[in-house]
Structure formats: structure tokens, C-alpha cells
Amino acid sequence: MGEQTINLSKVKGEFKKKVEEMLPEGNFNLCLACGTCSAGCPATGLEGLDPRKFLRMILLGLEEEAISSPWVWMCSMCQRCIYACPMQIDIPGLVYEARATWPREERPKGIRGSCDMALKHDTCSAMGASEEDWRFVVEDVLEEVQETQPQFKDLQAPIDKEGAEFFLNQNSREPVTEAEEMVPLWKILHVVGADWTYGSKGWGAENYCMFLADDEAWEHIVRVKVKAVEDLKCKVWLNTE
Numbered sequence: 049m050g051e052q053t054i055n056l057s058k059v060k061g062e063f064k065k066k067v068e069e070m071l072p073e074g075n076f077n078l079c080l081a082c083g084t085c086s087a088g089c090p091a092t093g094l095e096g097l098d099p100r101k102f103l104r105m106i107l108l109g110l111e112e113e114a115i116s117s118p119w120v121w122m123c124s125m126c127q128r129c130i131y132a133c134p135m136q137i138d139i140p141g142l143v144y145e146a147r148a149t150w151p152r153e154e155r156p157k158g159i160r161g162s163c164d165m166a167l168k169h170d171t172c173s174a175m176g177a178s179e180e181d182w183r184f185v186v187e188d189v190l191e192e193v194q195e196t197q198p199q200f201k202d203l204q205a206p207i208d209k210e211g212a213e214f215f216l217n218q219n220s221r222e223p224v225t226e227a228e229e230m231v232p233l234w235k236i237l238h239v240v241g242a243d244w245t246y247g248s249k250g251w252g253a254e255n256y257c258m259f260l261a262d263d264e265a266w267e268h269i270v271r272v273k274v275k276a277v278e279d280l281k282c283k284v285w286l287n288t289e
């Protein structure tokens with residue numbers, strides 16, 4: 049991840065306009081410089097920045113430096129700063145807009161790659177797992193548990209069960225790299241008698257396209273997932289991420 053090659057002066061005016069729209073009453077001076085946002089931020093200190101400094105740089109006309117800092121990719125979008133801020137300033141929203149100014153091909157490879165993988169199949173798996181791969185792994189792991197753990201011989205891990213109450217998403221990494229990690233949740237749902245299902249589509253829980261600040265791809269992923277839930281007529285969408 050390097051410095052942006054984009055001519056930042058071209059996006060500078062546009063970015064500042066978006067920032068003004070996002071700040072309460074469009075007022076830059078609402079920030080009290082109290083630093084409460086930075087105190088609980090997991091990205092504080094990385095690349096010599098923190099949310100307060102990031103905002104202050106924009107206020108002081110240093111938005112080119114703020115936008116182009118790799119720090120904008122270190123914000124986890126956890127939103128702690130918004131809750132802590134006495135003025136409810138939407139720092140992650142500003143970070144998102146800063147990310148969106150980067151040319152897509154210069155955004156971090158890991159996040160970009162995971163977004164692109166999720167766009168490959170309607171599974172939305174950030175690891176690029178197809179519907180066939182997904183079904184094979186779930187059925188294989190389930191069979192092994194049923195055969196080796198007598199107390200769970202009736203365990204179920206349904207896929208595409210129409211009308212189930214809960215539609216469950218799954219972290220994309222688990223079926224690919226640590227499939228047995230899916231089992232504890234199946235057992236909990238079994239013990240409490242929950243009526244649940246996975247979808248063959250839309251089960252990937254993450255949305256790296258959001259973290260990539262790719263609006264179009266982000267929307268596509270959400271729409272695929274919503275459609276999967278609606279097609280199965282499930283009442284509740286459970287996303288564990």
C-alpha cells in the first residue's frame with residue numbers, strides 16, 4: 049500500500065464538500081479537539097495519526113495529507129469514536145469518503161481481493177467459495193459429527209430450508225480453512241431447538257466491498273444477501289460478523 053498517484057487537488061474540493069455535508073450543521077468548528085474519540089480508537093497512533101488529528105488536519109486545510117495517509121485504511125469502522133464524541137461527529141464516515149478518493153487499483157490488495165472474491169459467486173464468500181464447495185463442506189462436516197458424536201447424531205445444518213425462522217450467515221474463512229469451527233454454533237442452535245437455515249446463496253457474512261469504499265459492489269453484495277433471505281421466506285437474518 050503506497051501513496052496515491054491520483055492528483056489529489058482534483059478531488060480536494062469534492063472531498064471537503066462531502067465533509068461539510070456530513071458534519072453536524074456543516075460546521076467544522078463543532079469539534080472541541082477534546083480527543084475523546086482518539087482515547088478509545090484501536091487505530092490511534094498508527095501512522096502517527098488518530099481520529100482527532102485526522103479531523104483537525106481536514107479542518108486546517110491539510111486534507112490532501114489526511115486523505116493520502118495509509119491511516120485511512122487502518123480505521124476498523126468500529127464507530128466507537130461516534131459514540132464517544134460529544135458532538136457525534138461521524139469520523140468513520142469521513143474515513144470512508146477519504147478511501148473513496150483512492151483509485152480502486154491502489155486500495156489495499158487484501159481488502160480489494162476479498163471484495164472481488166465475494167463478487168465471483170452469489171455465495172458472497174470473501175474466499176471465493178462456490179455453491180457446490182459450500183454444500184460439500186457443510187454436508188461433509190455434518191456427517192462426521194453425526195457419525196462420531198452419538199449425542200449429536202440428529203444434528204442438522206440445513207441449506208435452503210424454505211420458511212425457516214432464522215437465515216444464518218457464516219464467516220467465509222471457516223468453511224475453507226477451519227470447517228470444524230462452524231459446528232459449535234450448529235450445536236447451540238440444535239440444543240435450543242432453533243428453526244434455522246443457511247442459504248446456498250448469500251451466506252458469506254462479511255462485506256469487504258464496504259471496507260473498500262466501493263459503493264456499487266457494496267450495494268450488489270447486500271442486494272444478493274437480501275434476495276437470498278427473501279427467496280427462502282425467512283423471518284430473521286442472523287449475521288454473526
Ligand code: SF4
Nearest residue numbers: 089123124126127129
Ligand atoms: S471508527 Fe475508526 S476512527 Fe473511529 S474509533 Fe473505530 S477505528 Fe477509530
Ligand code: SF4
Nearest residue numbers: 079080082083085133
Ligand atoms: S471526540 Fe469529537 S469533539 Fe472531541 S476531538 Fe473527537 S471529533 Fe472532536
